[in-house]
Amino acid sequence: MIKKKCVAMLLAGGQGSRLGVLTGKIAKPAVPYGGKYRIIDFPLSNCTNSGIDTVGILTQYKPLELNDYVGSGKPWDLDRLNGGVHILPPYQGQKGGDWYKGTANAIYQNLGFIERYNPEYVLILSGDHIYKMDYSKMIEQHEATGAACTISVLEVSLEEASRFGIMNTNEDGSIYEFEEKPKQPKSQLASMGIYVFTWEKLKKYLTEDDANPDSDNDFGKNVIPLMLNNGELMMVYRFSDYWKDVGTVDSLWEANLDLLNPKIDLNLSDKDWRIYSRTVALPPQYIADSAKVEHSLITDGCEVAGTLDYSILFENVTVEEGASVEYSLVMPGAVIKKGAKVKYSIIAEDVVVEENATIGKDPTELSPEDFGITVIGSGVTVGKGATVGAKEMITEDVKEEA
Amino acid sequence: MISSSVAGIVFANAHDEAIEKLTQKRSIASVPFGGRYRLIDFCLSNLVNAGVSNIGIITREKYRSLMDHLGSGMHWDLDRKSGGIRILPPFNVSRVRLYQNHVEALYGAMDFMTRCKEKYIVIYDARTVANIDIREVVKQHIDSKADITVVCRRGLKITNGDNTMALDVNKEGKVVLTGFPEKIAADDIRSMGVYVFTRDKLVEIVKNSYETGGDTINDDLISANLDTLNVMAYEHKGYAAIMDCPKAYRRANFELLNADIRKDLFNAQRPIYTKTRDDMPTRYGTQSSVTNSLIAEGCVIEGTVKNSVLFRGVKVEKGAVVENSILMQGVTVAEGAQLDNVVSDKNATVSTGMVVKGTDDKAFFVEKNQTL
Numbered sequence: 001m002i003k004k005k006c007v008a009m010l011l012a013g014g015q016g017s018r019l020g021v022l023t024g025k026i027a028k029p030a031v032p033y034g035g036k037y038r039i040i041d042f043p044l045s046n047c048t049n050s051g052i053d054t055v056g057i058l059t060q061y062k063p064l065e066l067n068d069y070v071g072s073g074k075p076w077d078l079d080r081l082n083g084g085v086h087i088l089p090p091y092q093g094q095k096g097g098d099w100y101k102g103t104a105n106a107i108y109q110n111l112g113f114i115e116r117y118n119p120e121y122v123l124i125l126s127g128d129h130i131y132k133m134d135y136s137k138m139i140e141q142h143e144a145t146g147a148a149c150t151i152s153v154l155e156v157s158l159e160e161a162s163r164f165g166i167m168n169t170n171e172d173g174s175i176y177e178f179e180e181k182p183k184q185p186k187s188q189l190a191s192m193g194i195y196v197f198t199w200e201k202l203k204k205y206l207t208e209d210d211a212n213p214d215s216d217n218d219f220g221k222n223v224i225p226l227m228l229n230n231g232e233l234m235m236v237y238r239f240s241d242y243w244k245d246v247g248t249v250d251s252l253w254e255a256n257l258d259l260l261n262p263k264i265d266l267n268l269s270d271k272d273w274r275i276y277s278r279t280v281a282l283p284p285q286y287i288a289d290s291a292k293v294e295h296s297l298i299t300d301g302c303e304v305a306g307t308l309d310y311s312i313l314f315e316n317v318t319v320e321e322g323a324s325v326e327y328s329l330v331m332p333g334a335v336i337k338k339g340a341k342v343k344y345s346i347i348a349e350d351v352v353v354e355e356n357a358t359i360g361k362d363p364t365e366l367s368p369e370d371f372g373i374t375v376i377g378s379g380v381t382v383g384k385g386a387t388v389g390a391k392e393m394i395t396e397d398v399k400e401e402a
Numbered sequence: 403m404i405s406s407s408v409a410g411i412v413f414a415n416a417h418d419e420a421i422e423k424l425t426q427k428r429s430i431a432s433v434p435f436g437g438r439y440r441l442i443d444f445c446l447s448n449l450v451n452a453g454v455s456n457i458g459i460i461t462r463e464k465y466r467s468l469m470d471h472l473g474s475g476m477h478w479d480l481d482r483k484s485g486g487i488r489i490l491p492p493f494n495v496s497r498v499r500l501y502q503n504h505v506e507a508l509y510g511a512m513d514f515m516t517r518c519k520e521k522y523i524v525i526y527d528a529r530t531v532a533n534i535d536i537r538e539v540v541k542q543h544i545d546s547k548a549d550i551t552v553v554c555r556r557g558l559k560i561t562n563g564d565n566t567m568a569l570d571v572n573k574e575g576k577v578v579l580t581g582f583p584e585k586i587a588a589d590d591i592r593s594m595g596v597y598v599f600t601r602d603k604l605v606e607i608v609k610n611s612y613e614t615g616g617d618t619i620n621d622d623l624i625s626a627n628l629d630t631l632n633v634m635a636y637e638h639k640g641y642a643a644i645m646d647c648p649k650a651y652r653r654a655n656f657e658l659l660n661a662d663i664r665k666d667l668f669n670a671q672r673p674i675y676t677k678t679r680d681d682m683p684t685r686y687g688t689q690s691s692v693t694n695s696l697i698a699e700g701c702v703i704e705g706t707v708k709n710s711v712l713f714r715g716v717k718v719e720k721g722a723v724v725e726n727s728i729l730m731q732g733v734t735v736a737e738g739a740q741l742d743n744v745v746s747d748k749n750a751t752v753s754t755g756m757v758v759k760g761t762d763d764k765a766f767f768v769e770k771n772q773t774l
Contacts, residue, residue, distance in 0.1 A: 035683035036699070074476070260685075268682040269700060276680050281447075281673040283664060284437035284698040284712075285684065293692055299683035300438075300699055303661075312683070 002082045004117040006139055006196075008052050009110070010043055011103050012127040013060030018248045020393045021377030022348055027059065029127030030066040031252070032331045032349070034259055034268065035299040035312050037277045038069060039246060042132070043125045044076040044085070045275045050135040052123065054083030056113050058106045060090060060099060075278045088113060102217035108206040114199065122202050124195040124219065130255045131192075131243035132266070132273050138237045139196055148201040148232035149224070151175065152194035152239050164190035165220050167236050175234040178224050189236055192243055195219065201232065242266040249393075253346055253373045256312050256329050260295055282315055290321045306336065314349075323353075328360065331378070340382075344371075344390070348378035354400065357382045361390035408540055409485075409520035409601075410449045411511060413527050414442065415462040416504065421651050423767050424747065428467040430645065431459070431528035434730045434748070436658050437698040437711050440471050441645060443676045444533070444667075445526045445596075446478045451672040452536035454524065456485030458514040460507050462492060471677055478675045490514055505616035505623065508608045515605050523604055525619065527595030531654055532642040533669050534596060539636045542575075543598040548634040550603070550624060552577060553596040555638050560592055561647040567593040567620040569635055577633040580625045591635060593620065594642050603631065641666045652745065652765055655711045655728050658696050681714050689720060705735070713748075722752075726762075733768075744768060 016028030681700025
């Protein structure tokens with residue numbers, strides 16, 4: 001193998017249980033986003049745009065669709081003679097094998113993969129964030145400071161800080177303490193789950209961590225504290241552009257509609273930093289005479305004859321005449337039939353919303369505690385005239401109502 | 403099976419002059435069509451969907467844009483170890499002069515024809531827009547023991563009679579007479595410019611015809627051999643259009659606004675492939691109004707669009723109105739501009755407040771990169 005400066009390892013094995021029915025059949029990184037993307041397009045495109053051409057993808061939970069989607073890595077220009085993209089599922093060796101126990105264990109089990117490229121640095125990424133980031137700048141800083149590990153951080157508000165892993169730092173940006181979801185945060189620097197390790201250090205600490213039977217084999221919980229206790233130089237890398245964790249239904253919905261918010265700087269048509277995706281061969285979208293489309297994103301293969309406001313239609317969606325979709329995401333292949341009303345909802349792939357059905361509620365109609373995004377799981381049919389309320393998550397067909 | 407027994411030859415430059423404004427700097431095969439395609443996408447997709455993976459593309463001139471579009475052929479699954487796309491620029495007969503006609507061009511592609519192992523060759527004129535089940539055509543060709551099978555369509559609209567042949571077909575489907583369209587009834591059967599030849603026969607008749615100064619496929623390879631060869635017709639029942647004049651080109655683009663035609667042409671079982679561009683989805687602004695239009699990805703629409711076809715990355719700014727127009731990739735219509743019956747080539751700009759109008763009969767044409 002030809003030596004690589006940096007190998008990226010993308011943690012894509014988590015179940016994403018907080019996304020509920022949306023990850024019932026697919027791994028979180030394969031969840032559709034932004035009309036034509038999947039969440040994993042962001043770390044993969046960032047890698048290729050940052051000049052990183054060797055990426056290991058650690059899969060475990062429902063990998064079929066994700067494996068299909070990644071394929072040879074061609075859409076991201078990651079089908080390379082040396083390096084390229086590699087799917088790394090758990091495996092059996094001579095002494096048996098095991099599922100990936102934690103984030104650190106997943107990497108530990110694949111030290112052999114990294115070893116082949118003998119890199120100087122290893123970049124650890126996760127498959128549940130929407131952001132555009134030049135990793136090469138982070139690696140440059142890591143190299144310049146001589147740190148054992150550099151952790152990318154985002155400044156969040158004090159209220160938000162208790163939801164994140166918080167880095168407490170000295171003036172020079174070195175970390176002296178890491179606190180997971182602190183009740184009383186001392187700093188507002190939240191970990192983005194993006195780490196650069198010096199390869200030798202990573203190997204040493206993962207091996208040590210694996211030898212400890214009490215460890216959960218998790219980067220945040222075990223490996224980072226272990227390194228800090230051993231006095232390793234750990235630095236933060238400050239990031240200030242758009243970054244969003246899409247681990248929950250509400251945050252996924254928000255991160256999608258952020259694309260329609262002119263005040264939010266997430267430009268996906270930046271020619272110098274393209275977000276690549278695997279596209280299917282579909283004709284352009286058709287907007288019919290009866291359609292009324294405002295403030296929305298629509299992609300290939302859609303047929304729109306109804307009303308759209310503040311919504312995103314993924315490929316091959318049909319919105320029939322007299323139907324309306326507001327503040328919603330409609331994922332690939334879904335059909336919204338005549339007179340149906342969809343509001344504040346996520347409609348998953350291949351859902352059929354029959355005539356005059358009503359899905360979701362406007363926040364102004366409800367008290368804040370009753371409001372929430374409605375989710376219709378993939379393949380579900382919502383019967384004629386049926387009603388699905390706020391916050392509901394539907395996995396079974398909904399019967400017709402007279 | 404069929405897949406390994408059929409090769410394809412595509413004419414990329416034939417009849418460039420038919421829509422000359424769009425072919426000033428490109429071959430007819432790479433003329434943009436239908437929001438996100440080039441004409442050659444239909445031909446390549448039809449061949450690929452029938453399992454054909456060895457395709458020679460005969461080019462004559464102005465083929466840079468075609469080569470850009472085709473690349474390695476990966477978008478059509480034609481980046482293969484064996485076969486795939488072979489560009490056949492003028493070669494054998496060009497030491498003296500460029501080939502002047504179909505027969506000379508085919509003679510120039512003789513190496514391709516004699517070296518390929520496939521028993522049948524589909525010859526395809528890239529200006530035909532249709533979703534043809536080539537597998538069925540070849541099956542009929544084999545079953546009927548034909549030497550030549552002409553794919554045809556009843557009542558096909560044709561403007562330029564010289565280039566397109568009408569056929570008289572007997573009960574068995576055999577072609578007994580050919581002629582020019584103006585001499586026969588409107589609902590007669592006309593050639594779509596797509597043919598299956600048994601390769602050995604093709605090699606033989608191209609050689610003979612070249613030596614005797616042959617010119618066109620229709621006259622010299624088909625009509626001249628009706629008595630000696632088994633020439634059959636295959637009737638295509640779906641949508642078909644031939645880009646044989648600027649009006650036909652506009653008509654075919656606007657025909658895509660019809661749901662039935664879209665369904666036929668973009669058959670989910672036989673998709674039309676094209677080069678992808680990684681654009682973001684199209685964004686509709688707060689004051690946009692779009693009706694009866696076909697819109698590709700990457701557009702930003704803040705104004706009004708009616709009865710139009712917009713290619714990738716078109717911008718229609720606030721207060722701008724676009725009607726009955728075809729705007730190709732990257733065109734910008736600035737604030738308050740008004741377009742009616744316009745065909746704009748790539749990356750043109752219509753400045754703020756400009757009013758540009760053609761007629762139903764003759765569109766106003768904006769050249770590539772032009773600023774009005």
